[in-house]
Amino acid sequence: MRADEPLPDLEAFRSEVRSFLRENLPHDIRERVKRGCNDFTTAELRDWMAVLAHRGGWSCPNWPAEHGGPGWSHAQKYIFEREYALNHCPKLPNGGSAMLGPTLMHYGTREQKNRFLPDILTGKTFWAQGYSEPNAGSDLASLKCRADRDGNHYVINGSKIWTTGAHTSQWLFGLFRTDSSGRKQQGITFLMIKLSSPGITVRPLPMFEGSDELAEVFFDDVRVPVDQCVGEEHDGWNVSKYLLSLERFGAAHIGTTTARLDRVKELAATTPVGEASLLDDPVFANKLAQAEIELRALDVTEQRFLLGSSGAEAAMLKIRGTEVQQMVMELLVEVAGVHAQLAPDTGQEDRPRHAPAGAEYAAHGYFHFRKTPIWGGSNEIMRNIIAKAVLGL
Amino acid sequence: MRVDASDFELTEEQRLFGESVARFLEQEYPFEKRARIVAGEPGFLDEHWRQFAELGWLGLAIPERYGGLGGGAGDVAVLMEQIGRGLLASPLLTSNVLAAGALVASGDRALCDEILPSTAAGETRLALAYAEPQARYDPFDVATSARRDGEHWRIDGSKIVVGFANCADQLIVSARTAGDRRDRGGISLFLVDPGSPGIDAHHYHTHDGGRASDLAFEAAEAVALIGREGGGLAPLEHALDFASLAVAAEACGAMWAVYEQTLAYIKTREQFGVPIGSFQAIQHRMVDVFMRCELARSMVHDAVAAWGRGDRAEMARAVSAARVNIGNGARLVGEEGIQLHGAIAMTDEVSIGHYLKRITMINASFGDPAWHLARYAGLMREQSGNSGNGDENASK
Ligand SMILES: Cc1cc2nc3c(=O)[nH]c(=O)nc-3n(C[C@H](O)[C@H](O)[C@H](O)COP(=O)(O)OP(=O)(O)OC[C@H]3O[C@@H](n4cnc5c(N)ncnc54)[C@H](O)[C@@H]3O)c2cc1C
Numbered sequence: 165m166r167a168d169e170p171l172p173d174l175e176a177f178r179s180e181v182r183s184f185l186r187e188n189l190p191h192d193i194r195e196r197v198k199r200g201c202n203d204f205t206t207a208e209l210r211d212w213m214a215v216l217a218h219r220g221g222w223s224c225p226n227w228p229a230e231h232g233g234p235g236w237s238h239a240q241k242y243i244f245e246r247e248y249a250l251n252h253c254p255k256l257p258n259g260g261s262a263m264l265g266p267t268l269m270h271y272g273t274r275e276q277k278n279r280f281l282p283d284i285l286t287g288k289t290f291w292a293q294g295y296s297e298p299n300a301g302s303d304l305a306s307l308k309c310r311a312d313r314d315g316n317h318y319v320i321n322g323s324k325i326w327t328t329g330a331h332t333s334q335w336l337f338g339l340f341r342t343d344s345s346g347r348k349q350q351g352i353t354f355l356m357i358k359l360s361s362p363g364i365t366v367r368p369l370p371m372f373e374g375s376d377e378l379a380e381v382f383f384d385d386v387r388v389p390v391d392q393c394v395g396e397e398h399d400g401w402n403v404s405k406y407l408l409s410l411e412r413f414g415a416a417h418i419g420t421t422t423a424r425l426d427r428v429k430e431l432a433a434t435t436p437v438g439e440a441s442l443l444d445d446p447v448f449a450n451k452l453a454q455a456e457i458e459l460r461a462l463d464v465t466e467q468r469f470l471l472g473s474s475g476a477e478a479a480m481l482k483i484r485g486t487e488v489q490q491m492v493m494e495l496l497v498e499v500a501g502v503h504a505q506l507a508p509d510t511g512q513e514d515r516p517r518h519a520p521a522g523a524e525y526a527a528h529g530y531f532h533f534r535k536t537p538i539w540g541g542s543n544e545i546m547r548n549i550i551a552k553a554v555l556g557l
Numbered sequence: 558m559r560v561d562a563s564d565f566e567l568t569e570e571q572r573l574f575g576e577s578v579a580r581f582l583e584q585e586y587p588f589e590k591r592a593r594i595v596a597g598e599p600g601f602l603d604e605h606w607r608q609f610a611e612l613g614w615l616g617l618a619i620p621e622r623y624g625g626l627g628g629g630a631g632d633v634a635v636l637m638e639q640i641g642r643g644l645l646a647s648p649l650l651t652s653n654v655l656a657a658g659a660l661v662a663s664g665d666r667a668l669c670d671e672i673l674p675s676t677a678a679g680e681t682r683l684a685l686a687y688a689e690p691q692a693r694y695d696p697f698d699v700a701t702s703a704r705r706d707g708e709h710w711r712i713d714g715s716k717i718v719v720g721f722a723n724c725a726d727q728l729i730v731s732a733r734t735a736g737d738r739r740d741r742g743g744i745s746l747f748l749v750d751p752g753s754p755g756i757d758a759h760h761y762h763t764h765d766g767g768r769a770s771d772l773a774f775e776a777a778e779a780v781a782l783i784g785r786e787g788g789g790l791a792p793l794e795h796a797l798d799f800a801s802l803a804v805a806a807e808a809c810g811a812m813w814a815v816y817e818q819t820l821a822y823i824k825t826r827e828q829f830g831v832p833i834g835s836f837q838a839i840q841h842r843m844v845d846v847f848m849r850c851e852l853a854r855s856m857v858h859d860a861v862a863a864w865g866r867g868d869r870a871e872m873a874r875a876v877s878a879a880r881v882n883i884g885n886g887a888r889l890v891g892e893e894g895i896q897l898h899g900a901i902a903m904t905d906e907v908s909i910g911h912y913l914k915r916i917t918m919i920n921a922s923f924g925d926p927a928w929h930l931a932r933y934a935g936l937m938r939e940q941s942g943n944s945g946n947g948d949e950n951a952s953k
Contacts, residue, residue, distance in 0.1 A: 505765075518771050
């Protein structure tokens with residue numbers, strides 16, 4: 165299967181998706197995404213999610229119809245992901261849609277599903293993921309943030325760090341230590357916590373390139389009802405592992421990288437070098453071609469993996485996806501040339517400016533996306549997984 | 558052998574000077590304080606600028622006859638390496654190395670006498686406006702024009718990313734007085750008062766905490782022609798090569814700082830019950846970082862030595878070679894520094910990301926690695942063409 169082959173029904177689906185996105189995405193959001201801006205207000209994202217949700221659950225493209233999602237096939241999801249990125253739609257917070265949602269569908273009680281899934285779908289609640297701690301990064305199982313049972317409640321004490329969007333979300337799901345007597349993977353419990361609960365303090369952690377998506381969360385005797393536990397008590401490690409096994413789709417972010425590569429071409433074609441353009445420069449064109457070939461190899465690999473798994477597809481797609489993404493981010497910086505120096509939001513709007521649109525986001529994006537080989541299981545940890553699980557080393 | 562041992566050694570004086578720069582920056586410009594300084598205007602402290610003058614940093618690259626210290630390329634490299642380590646953002650490079658360098662190289666003694674003593678003393682700041690929207694990194698691609706108007710010259714055109722023009726007392730502007738946009742001849746340098754009518758400035762921050770400006774000139778009156786009419790490109794290219802050497806040394810300092818901090822971090826950060834530096838996957842990456850740092854140091858020495866020998870073509874080759882090798886190496890070191898630290902390096906509170914910012918800005922200054930590689934290839938072709946037999950020449 166090649167999901168981009170022009171099978172008649174898929175082509176119809178593609179144009180349906182495309183025209184809906186084109187007609188409904190607010191123009192200024194589209195323009196900002198196209199320029200490379202990653203910062204959107206919660207209200208903007210929520211409104212856009214509501215529009216997608218209204219269309220038939222498109223806000224949660226991976227969800228089955230049973231839970232209000234579109235119930236798409238793999239090929240349809242693939243097409244949607246590409247069209248979403250190529251039409252310059254903003255990246256949505258996915259803690260609820262891609263992480264907690266599928267976990268609840270598998271492990272949640274009926275009450276939990278009814279209570280939480282609808283608001284994820286409409287974008288009413290945003291969810292943060294509280295796994296990492298200062299001393300539990302790659303070695304996640306060594307986490308220490310405690311949840312002590314007290315009647316019908318857990319009492320939480322400790323802290324979480326690198327919690328994306330904790331300051332813009334209403335809820336947090338995460339892993340907490342309920343027992344420290346056995347192996348470190350045992351005695352971990354998966355809990356859902358309302359971020360406005362008494363005893364929670366959220367401290368934003370500004371990133372070095374100026375983004376403000378990271379935060380730290382402190383828990384001081386925070387009481388959480390036991391019905392907010394997902395799966396069995398002490399079994400949170402397995403609950404979170406199930407989620408990891410699902411995360412295959414879109415791990416490589418091929419859609420957004422393709423959109424950025426298109427942007428590189430567009431900019432290179434209008435960037436003068438001598439009497440010609442940067443796109444005519446054979447050295448630059450070779451680099452661009454190399455990046456496109458790597459992206460193509462990744463794209464085909466993702467499509468192959470949709471058909472059958474080798475056991476390492478999530479890890480491999482994550483590693484290569486982030487590596488190719490970095491290649492393209494670097495090309496954006498190179499195209500911007502001397503204009504790459506301009507920092508966003510620091511100039512005087514009303515003054516003569518020569519930088520091409522989005523030049524200020526070239527280096528900004530390059531800096532920002534250094535995060536992807538680190539998060540979600542660093543690329544080193546992913547290589548360890550492949551070495552162990554697939555190569556048997 | 559192409560180089561002798563003295564090319565690799567600092568003099569006792571240079572060693573002490575480097576240590577004093579390092580000490581000053583550690584005490585006066587710690588990372589936390591730097592964050593506050595670069596966020597405020599004009600991006601550095603007047604008090605520091607006065608101290609730089611007293612310490613001789615501002616006159617280091619300026620000849621003694623014009624009130625400077627007449628330091629050589631090696632001295633400037635020592636200063637810049639420490640500036641790279643200390644992440645110092647200031648107009649020192651753009652004003653006192655680059656713009657002052659162009660003025661000196663122009664051979665215009667009268668203007669040098671008039672301007673450089675106060676530049677070395679920290680009283681007059683300069684900015685060199687040469688880059689243009691269509692020119693990418695080619696300094697000879699000049700669309701800005703200058704025409705005579707009675708006693709005066711008037712300038713029309715656009716200049717971009719002029720470093721620290723926000724606080725410059727005088728501008729040096731390249732403009733075409735003859736020829737077509739990409740002719741090497743017909744380019745002249747002018748002294749321009751940034752406050753003159755007909756100049757519109759757009760000031761902004763650069764990612765590394767520095768400042769830059771886009772300038773639009775509309776019949777703006779120049780104060781003076783610098784040097785000979787039509788003779789502007791040679792001094793401009795000379796000054797740009799010297800600035801390239803300076804930023805190569807600066808990047809080298811930044812690389813070593815990233816290396817040292819990352820090495821210390823992986824020895825202390827524990828995951829899975831052991832320091833992450835005990836994993837071979839990490840050790841090999843760290844060794845690669847180390848090797849890039851050593852190569853960078855070699856390339857700085859090489860460029861300094863070539864500069865000392867004074868052969869123009871060899872200088873250009875050595876400088877471009879350094880910018881390619883160090884540019885690529887510094888990017889790798891900065892990226893690996895972040896990766897090996899993990900999430901903590903993505904925060905504003907930790908300096909590693911700020912080194913990558915400076916490294917990236919250096920790579921977008923005075924030619925990126927791709928531009929220098931193409932230039933090196935051109936010089937290489939010329940050299941082989943001239944000697945008739947490249948192989949024989951190289952083995953000597
Ligand atoms: C922008 C951003 C957003 C994030 N968002 C979230 C979030 O929403 N929720 C959340 O819970 N977490 C989040 N994280 C945290 C992320 O999951 C961790 O950063 C990641 O698990 C790595 O942990 P660490 O940063 O502590 O690095 P460390 O584990 O300290 O690792 C440091 C370096 O050592 C390497 N290393 C570690 N162990 C090994 C080994 N055994 N073999 C080889 N190399 C090794 C790592 O790969 C890395 O290069 C986010 C991180 C970032 C950067």
